[in-house]
Amino acid sequence: MMLGDLLAAARNSEAVLERWxxxxxxxxxxxxxxxxxxxxxxxxxxxxxxxxxxxxxxSSDDWASLTSRMMASDAPGQNCLMAIIEQRLAHRNxxxxxxxxxxxxxx
Numbered sequence: 441m442m443l444g445d446l447l448a449a450a451r452n453s454e455a456v457l458e459r460w461x462x463x464x465x466x467x468x469x470x471x472x473x474x475x476x477x478x479x480x481x482x483x484x485x486x487x488x489x490x491x492x493x494x495x496x497x498x499s500s501d502d503w504a505s506l507t508s509r510m511m512a513s514d515a516p517g518q519n520c521l522m523a524i525i526e527q528r529l530a531h532r533n534x535x536x537x538x539x540x541x542x543x544x545x546x547x
Contacts, residue, residue: 445517454484460518468522471529487521490528502527 449456461469476486498506506523510516 454482457483457487464522468525468529472525475529475532487525490524491521493528493531494524497531498527 458469461472472486473483476483479486479489481489494502494506506520509519509523513519
């Protein structure tokens, strides 16, 4: 499924995203739901906002990493969205502790 298809399906039903995120082994669904709640947004709006956030804030290295991850995947849209979610959650977690992502990686 391509990124646009995934986001379009999400607009029609939040359950689609919850199933997709919930199928992952980690607790990404719970983290996304908590972040959406903190921002007083639906999960759909928070995920769409994450794509916009990535567009505005990603470094050239972030874009190169995203492109490489998509090229090496059988599901580039899903991997793209997952990479964006991971970046946004990492940023939020670091910000909550008063660190940048670079500072977090140094520790």
